[in-house]
Amino acid sequence: MRQRTNATTTDCRDAIPTAGVGDVTSGGWDGGVRGAGRGGSLGPVQPPRLTGLLVLVAVLAAAGAFGWWRRRRDGRLRVVSPAGDVAHRAALAALGVRTGEVTLVQFSAPVCAPCRAARRVLEDVAGRFDGVALLEVGVEEHLDRARELDVWRTPTVLLVDGTGRIVRRAAGVPDRADLLAALAPLAAGARA
Amino acid sequence: MLLDPRGPRFAAALTTVVLAVALVTGSGWLVLAQAVVFALTAVHPRLGPYGLLFRALVAPRLAPPAELEPFAPVRFAQLVGLAFAAAGAVGWLAGVPLLGLVATAAALAAAFLNAAFGLCLGCEGYLAIRRLTGRPLAARVPVRSR
Numbered sequence: 001m002r003q004r005t006n007a008t009t010t011d012c013r014d015a016i017p018t019a020g021v022g023d024v025t026s027g028g029w030d031g032g033v034r035g036a037g038r039g040g041s042l043g044p045v046q047p048p049r050l051t052g053l054l055v056l057v058a059v060l061a062a063a064g065a066f067g068w069w070r071r072r073r074d075g076r077l078r079v080v081s082p083a084g085d086v087a088h089r090a091a092l093a094a095l096g097v098r099t100g101e102v103t104l105v106q107f108s109a110p111v112c113a114p115c116r117a118a119r120r121v122l123e124d125v126a127g128r129f130d131g132v133a134l135l136e137v138g139v140e141e142h143l144d145r146a147r148e149l150d151v152w153r154t155p156t157v158l159l160v161d162g163t164g165r166i167v168r169r170a171a172g173v174p175d176r177a178d179l180l181a182a183l184a185p186l187a188a189g190a191r192a
Numbered sequence: 193m194l195l196d197p198r199g200p201r202f203a204a205a206l207t208t209v210v211l212a213v214a215l216v217t218g219s220g221w222l223v224l225a226q227a228v229v230f231a232l233t234a235v236h237p238r239l240g241p242y243g244l245l246f247r248a249l250v251a252p253r254l255a256p257p258a259e260l261e262p263f264a265p266v267r268f269a270q271l272v273g274l275a276f277a278a279a280g281a282v283g284w285l286a287g288v289p290l291l292g293l294v295a296t297a298a299a300l301a302a303a304f305l306n307a308a309f310g311l312c313l314g315c316e317g318y319l320a321i322r323r324l325t326g327r328p329l330a331a332r333v334p335v336r337s338r
Contacts, residue, residue, distance in 0.1 A: 049216065049217070049218050051293065052215045052216040052217070052218055052293070053216050055215060055293055055297050056212055056215045056216055056297075056300070059215075059297045059300050059301050059304070060212075060300075060304060062301070063300075063301040063304045063305050063308075064304075064308065066305070067304075067305050067308055067309035067311055068309075070309065070311060071309055107319075109315075109318055109319055110264050111264050111265045111268040111314075111315050111318050112265060112315055112318070113197075113261050113262070113265040113266070113312055113315055116259075116261065116262070117259075139319050139322065140322075143322060143323065146319065146323065147323060151319065152319060152320050152323065153316055153319060153320070154315075154318070154319050
């Protein structure tokens with residue numbers, strides 16, 4: 001413990017322009033800025049650490065890749081396989097989804113910033129068809145239903161057809177054109 | 193309470209720069225300062241120093257916002273940021289540099305995602321955390337349902 005403290009003290013001193021001592025232990029520091037420190041302009045500011053710099057580059061690269069990937073997937077409508085259909089039907093019925101009409105179900109949370117935008121998309125899209133119901137579900141109040149319907153993010157939008165089956169789902173603000181295209185054949189059927 | 197969404201985005205960009213500098217210099221005090229900024233903004237958005245800068249310097253040069261966003265998600269993000277920045281500051285200042293490095297890096301990743309992609313990592317993870325912990329939280333907002 002004591003040795004460790006000593007080592008830190010030496011490192012800090014390394015930042016201050018003292019010749020000789022620093023040269024031996026300076027392996028980890030960036031040489032260029034150390035040189036600037038020697039000019040006396042940096043004072044007590046610590047020179048860049050190679051580890052911190054590497055972590056910075058790694059974090060920005062990883063976060064950038066994740067953000068790009070997310071932006072591509074966000075709001076895409078996915079076709080839902082019939083697996084788990086029975087449990088889903090029960091959960092939807094418990095939330096108040098009625099069979100016989102096409103329903104757009106949106107899961108929202110109090111801390112969800114894009115939920116407002118998602119709601120506007122749903123209202124706009126549903127307004128173009130007859131007999132399309134909107135249902136907004138708060139995950140705070142219906143955590144169990146969110147589990148049963150495998151909802152992990154808000155907003156998540158489920159497109160339920162007239163027979164009570166989930167045919168499409170989207171996590172994020174749903175793509176308006178995709179939603180219109182998916183809704184058109186269903187809503188026409190519901191009107192007949 | 194509604195906010196111009198570009199304000200928090202601008203604040204996230206400043207946060208990214210501050211945390212990047214803190215990460216490279218290993219400055220616990222800088223991370224602590226960022227934690228204080230998070231705390232002030234969480235208390236009230238008008239108290240946030242970055243929001244103050246935005247309203248004084250940036251907003252007057254921009255067109256009025258096309259839409260406003262609720263404050264609750266922003267506050268939640270500030271609290272998540274505060275938790276990570278506080279852990280980072282403790283790590284650097286108490287001589288546990290690994291904790292400082294990891295916590296600061298996590299806060300930086302979240303701030304960068306918010307600034308560059310408008311993605312609120314804390315908000316996105318909210319439901320996942322609620323599902324896994326199952327505990328009710330205080331924040332409740334009535335939800336319109338039709």
